[in-house]
Structure formats: C-alpha cells, structure tokens
Amino acid sequence: MNRLNVCLSPALIPLFKVEDYIVVIIDIFRATSSICYGIENGAEAIIPVAEVEECAAYGELGAGYLLAAERDGKVVDGFDFGNSPFSYTKEKVAGKTVVLTTTNGTHALHLSRNAKKIVIGSFLNLTSLCNWLKSQGEDILLACAGWKNNFNLEDTLFAGAVVEQLKPLNFKLDDAAIAANDLFQTGKADINGYLKKTSHSERLKKLGIEKDIEFCLQVDLTTAIPVLKGDKLVRLNE
Amino acid sequence: MNRLNVCLSPALIPLFKVEDYIVVIIDIFRATSSICYGIENGAEAIIPVAEVEECAAYGELGAGYLLAAERDGKVVDGFDFGNSPFSYTKEKVAGKTVVLTTTNGTHALHLSRNAKKIVIGSFLNLTSLCNWLKSQGEDILLACAGWKNNFNLEDTLFAGAVVEQLKPLNFKLDDAAIAANDLFQTGKADINGYLKKTSHSERLKKLGIEKDIEFCLQVDLTTAIPVLKGDKLVRLNE
Numbered sequence: 001m002n003r004l005n006v007c008l009s010p011a012l013i014p015l016f017k018v019e020d021y022i023v024v025i026i027d028i029f030r031a032t033s034s035i036c037y038g039i040e041n042g043a044e045a046i047i048p049v050a051e052v053e054e055c056a057a058y059g060e061l062g063a064g065y066l067l068a069a070e071r072d073g074k075v076v077d078g079f080d081f082g083n084s085p086f087s088y089t090k091e092k093v094a095g096k097t098v099v100l101t102t103t104n105g106t107h108a109l110h111l112s113r114n115a116k117k118i119v120i121g122s123f124l125n126l127t128s129l130c131n132w133l134k135s136q137g138e139d140i141l142l143a144c145a146g147w148k149n150n151f152n153l154e155d156t157l158f159a160g161a162v163v164e165q166l167k168p169l170n171f172k173l174d175d176a177a178i179a180a181n182d183l184f185q186t187g188k189a190d191i192n193g194y195l196k197k198t199s200h201s202e203r204l205k206k207l208g209i210e211k212d213i214e215f216c217l218q219v220d221l222t223t224a225i226p227v228l229k230g231d232k233l234v235r236l237n238e
Numbered sequence: 239m240n241r242l243n244v245c246l247s248p249a250l251i252p253l254f255k256v257e258d259y260i261v262v263i264i265d266i267f268r269a270t271s272s273i274c275y276g277i278e279n280g281a282e283a284i285i286p287v288a289e290v291e292e293c294a295a296y297g298e299l300g301a302g303y304l305l306a307a308e309r310d311g312k313v314v315d316g317f318d319f320g321n322s323p324f325s326y327t328k329e330k331v332a333g334k335t336v337v338l339t340t341t342n343g344t345h346a347l348h349l350s351r352n353a354k355k356i357v358i359g360s361f362l363n364l365t366s367l368c369n370w371l372k373s374q375g376e377d378i379l380l381a382c383a384g385w386k387n388n389f390n391l392e393d394t395l396f397a398g399a400v401v402e403q404l405k406p407l408n409f410k411l412d413d414a415a416i417a418a419n420d421l422f423q424t425g426k427a428d429i430n431g432y433l434k435k436t437s438h439s440e441r442l443k444k445l446g447i448e449k450d451i452e453f454c455l456q457v458d459l460t461t462a463i464p465v466l467k468g469d470k471l472v473r474l475n476e
Contacts, residue, residue, distance in 0.1 A: 008389055011249050015388050150253050151246055153413040175391040175436050179421055186420045198413050 003139040004171035006159045006180045009146040010104070013111040022138045023115040024129070024162065026122070027145035028154040029204060031105035033122040033216035034085040035233055040125070040222035042094035045232040049099060050106040052076055058099040066093065069101040073207030084212050085124075097232070104145035109228065112143055120226035120233060123158060123191075123216065128223040130165035132236070140166070142177070153183070153198045157191060160184025192217050241377040242409035244397045244418045247384040248342070251349040260376045261353040262367070262400065264360070265383035266392040267442060268321050269340035271360040271454035273471055276326035276336055278363070278460035283335045283470040288344040290314055296337040304331065307339040311445030322450050323362075335470070342383040347466065350381055358464035358471060361396060361429075361454065366461040368403035370474070378404070380415070391421070391436045395429060398422025429455050 005021070007013050026032055035046050047065075049055050056078070058065045069075070070082035081087035083102065112118055116138060121129050133140055142162055144155035160180035163173065167181065187194030192214060195201050204213055227236040243259070245251050264270055273284050285303075287293050294316075296303045307313070308320035319325035321340065350356055354376060359367050371378055380400055382393035398418035401411065405419065425432030430452060433439050442451055465474040 008246060009250060011253070012247060012388060015249070015386070147413075148253070150250060150412075151414045151417070153417055156417065174388075175385075175438065176389045178435060179389070179391055179394065179417070182424045183417055183420055186424065197416060200413065 001170060001172045002137065003174070004163060004166055004177050005141050005174045006156070006163070006176035007141055007143045008151050008156060008176050009144060009149055010108045010111055011149045013108065013143060016141055018112050018115040018141065020139050021115055021141040022117045022119065022133065022136060023112040023141045023143050024119055024121040025105060025108050025112065025143050025145060026155045026158050027102065027105040027108070028122060028158050028216055029200065030083050030085060030212055030216055031100065031102035031145070032120045033124055034083055034088050035100065035120050035226050036122045036124040036222050036224065037085045038088035038093045038098055039226040039233065039235050040224040041088060041090040043088070043098050044095055045097045045234050046226065047097065047099045047232050048102050048106045048109055050101070050103055052101055055079070055099045055101045064097060066096050066098045068098055073209060084209065085215050086212070104147060108143050108145040115141070118228040119236065121158065121162065123161070123219050124222045125225060126161055127165065127220045129225055130162055132225055133162070133166060134169055140171070147200055152200055154195050154200065156180045157184050157187050157195070161188070239408060239410045240375065241412070242401060242404055242415050243377070243379050243412045244394070244401070244414035245379055245381045246389050246394060246414050247382060247387055248346045248349055249387045251346065251381060254379055256350050256353040256379065258377050259353055259379040260355045260357065260371065260374060261350040261379045261381050262357055262359040263343060263346050263350065263381050263383060264393045264396050265340065265343040265346070266360055266396050266454055267438065268323060268450055268454055269338065269343035269383070270358045271362055272321055272323040272326050273338065273358050273464050274360045274362045274460050274462065275323045276331045277464040277471065277473050278462040279326060279328040280332035281326070281336050282333055283472050284464065285335065285337045285470050286340050286344045286347055287337060288339070288341055290339055293317070293337045293339045302335060304334050304336045306336055311447060322447065323453050324450070342385060346381050346383040353379070356466040357474065359396065359400065361399070361457050362460045363463060364399055365403065365458050367463055368400055370463055371400070371404060372407055378409070385438055390438055392433050392438065394418045395422050395425050395433070399426070
C-alpha cells in the first residue's frame with residue numbers, strides 16, 4: 001500500500017526520506033498558483049529563487065529572463081513584475097523563462113531536492129495533478145510551504161483537497177493527511193470564507209491582493225503540471 | 239489582545255519566542271496524562287527524562303525515587319513501573335518522587351525551558367487548566383509533543399479543546415489554533431472513535447494499552463495543574 005503523507009511545514013521535511021516520494025510543493029498564496037498559471041500559459045520555464053538578489057543576478061545573464069520580485073506586495077524597482085498570478089498571462093510569459101522570487105516555496109523545494117520527482121500543486125491544477133498522482137503508484141508527500149517555516153491553513157486545506165481525491169485508492173494516510181482532509185471537509189463549502197478568519201488572510205488583505213486570493217482559489221482552471229528539471233520548473237510531458 | 243498559539247510539533251518550538259509565553263506541554267498518550275494523574279494523587283514531584291539510562295541514574299542517588307521506564311510497551315527490567323496512568327495511583331505515588339522516561343514530552347519541555355511558565359495539560363485536567371490559563375492574562379503557547387518530532391492528532395485535538403474553552407476571551411489565534419479547534423469540532427462527539435483512524439492508535443493497540451487510551455481521554459477527572467520548578471514537575475499552588 002502506498003503512503004500518502006502531508007508535511008505541514010518545511011521545518012518538518014527532514015523527518016521524511018524524500019528519496020522515497022513524489023513530492024508536491026504547495027504554496028497557495030501565491031507562488032505555486034502563479035507557477036501553475038504561468039506554465040499553463042506557455043512559459044518555457046519558471047525558476048524559483050529565494051532572494052531578490054538571486055533574481056536580479058539572472059537579469060545580468062541576458063535579456064532572456066523575465067524577473068519577478070516583490071517586497072511588501074509591490075513590484076521591486078527594476079523588475080518586470082511581481083508574484084500576482086495576473087502577471088502570468090499568455091501575453092506576458094509565453095515562450096519566456098521567468099525567475100520568480102518566493103521565500104517559502106523555494107525553501108520547501110530545496111529541502112525536497114532529493115525526491116523521486118517534484119511537482120507543483122495549486123487549486124488551479126487540482127484534478128489534473130490528482131489524476132497524474134493516481135497513475136504513478138508511488139508514495140506521495142504533500143509538502144506545505146507554510147509561512148516562515150510554520151503551519152498555515154491555506155496550504156493545508158489544499159493538501160486536504162488532494163487527499164480527498166486520492167483516498168479512494170487506499171493509500172495509507174498519516175495523521176497530518178487525516179487532519180488536512182478533515183480541515184478540507186470543514187472548509188470546502190466556502191474555502192475563501194473559511195480562510196478569511198486566518199491571520200495570513202488579514203496580512204494579504206492589507207497588501208491589497210484580495211483579487212489574487214480569489215484567483216488562487218479557483219479549482220481546475222488549468223491542466224498543466226509543473227515539474228522540476230534541474231533548477232527549472234517546466235511542463236510535465238507524459 | 240493576548241495570543242493563543244498552537245505549536246504542532248517540537249520541531250516548530252524554535253519559531254516561537256517562548257520567553258513571551260506560558261507554555262502548556264501536551265503529550266496525551268501517555269506522558270502528560272500520567273503526570274496529571276500522578277500529581278493529583280499526591281506525588282511530591284515528577285521528573286521527566288528522555289532516556290532510560292538517565293532514569294536509571296536517579297536510582298543510584300538513593301531509594302527516594304520511583305523509576306518509570308518502558309520500551310515497546312513493557313516495563314524495563316529493574317524499574318518500578320512504566321508509563322501507564324494506572325501506575326500513578328495514590329497507593330503507589332503519594333509522597334514520592336517519580337522519574338518518568340518520556341522521549342517526546344521531555345524534548346518539548348527542554349525546547350520550552352525559557353518560557354514564563356511551563357505547565358502540563360491533558361484531558362484529565364482540561365477545565366481546571368483552562369480556568370487557570372484564563373486568569374493569567376498572558377500569551378499562551380500550546381505545545382504538542384507529537385510523535386518523533388512530527389504532528390499527531392491526539393495532541394492537536396487536545397490543543398483544540400483548550401482553544402474551545404479560551405476563545406470566548408478574545409485571544410488572537412494563529413492558523414494552527416484555528417485548525418486545532420476545527421479538528422476538535424470534528425472529533426469531539428467521539429474522541430476515542432475519531433482517533434481510532436490514526437496510525438498512532440494502531441501502534442498503541444499493538445502494545446495492548448487500549449485501556450490506557452480510554453483512561454487518557456477522560457475529561458476533568460483531576461484538578462491539579464503540574465508546573466515545572468527547576469527540573470521537577472510539582473503541583474501548582476495558587
């Protein structure tokens with residue numbers, strides 16, 4: 001029986017032998033949502049980096065890179081755009097390589113780098129991702145990027161949505177997978193409403209990105225599954 | 239507004255500035271349940287240690303210590319008893335100092351050692367603990383001992399039960415406190431039944447300690463609040 005485990009924070013990833021798993025990286029607000037949307041819209045690759053300085057360094061390699069960096073919800077001077085999924089449209093990203101600055105997501109990716117495979121999940125590609133995961137016959141680790149190494153509700157709720165689709169296949173769930181799924185049951189009728197009570201939602205509201213939040217909570221808008229090849233996220237070709 | 243935060247695993251305790259908090263250590267199966275029961279029953283002190291060898295070392299200090307150590311659910315040869323709460327009766331522990339071997343609980347205690355105050359929680363002393371916490375006017379961190387540094391459901395469910403009693407006081411909850419409380423809502427009608435689906439429960443069942451589990455899930459059997467003084471847990475005198 002394959003395992004379906006949920007890692008509630010990057011700080012807990014070292015507890016898992018990631019070599020045994022396909023790892024799904026989850027950072028709903030907004031990195032993995034924007035990545036799914038960008039790859040769907042034809043971005044050739046998306047390179048996630050942790051720091052604005054690393055992102056800027058790619059700019060010096062030539063004009064081939066679109067640079068995305070935000071601080072406090074605003075595009076950093078000299079960069080092409082920020083982390084809003086609305087920046088990842090066909091018009092902007094098709095055929096381009098985007099360098100995306102994302103602290104939590106990059107941290108989770110880095111800690112998972114020895115996994116069998118690393119793919120990217122968000123509500124946008126939920127069912128497509130789950131169908132692919134079902135076909136793999138492997139142990140699966142849903143890795144929540146969280147917030148500054150701690151637990152957050154939106155990533156956990158999404159993990160619970162994945163568990164919901166996979167559990168008919170008789171995976172062995174760990175306690176975190178059970179909990180994530182039960183939280184999804186509690187919140188699923190109105191995920192946006194449910195998440196409004198979180199502190200993170202307050203923080204995002206202050207940044208004026210409520211439209212981004214609504215966008216990131218749309219289910220099955222896309223079908224592309226971003227997969228890590230080297231240091232680049234590209235579209236998975238089956 | 240005071241904070242009411244939940245730490246879902248000892249691995250996440252370093253994310254909190256414990257100096258700012260009263261920390262409640264939670265290790266429902268079975269360390270903190272046995273500690274609450276033992277202190278209620280007149281144990282002069284309970285000393286939690288991580289290793290059987292540390293526990294044995296207390297035996298060499300003289301006959302004043304009762305030594306509790308288990309491996310794989312069985313009392314280790316040469317020790318007085320194990321971790322079952324049924325060992326912590328008045329007849330056995332009144333007036334005695336017990337040295338208790340508990341890996342997860344000791345780990346959480348050690349990481350919290352700079353807290354304003356460290357107290358011990360379990361379903362056994364739930365309401366008494368909550369009433370005391372309500373009277374303190376302090377930030378509160380509910381620290382789940384978990385299982386080998388990872389999340390577990392039973393400790394989280396108890397944290398959610400504490401949140402349930404404290405939230406009318408208008409604490410500021412973090413995402414983990416919201417999640418723990420929602421999981422408690424899901425499980426509260428039949429906590430034992432709810433926990434039966436966890437892997438940990440399977441493990442405990444194999445050890446033949448189902449009676450311990452039932453015992454540990456009794457609500458408000460005791461009123462004593464164990465508090466850490468130096469390296470000893472003693473009864474809190476208000």
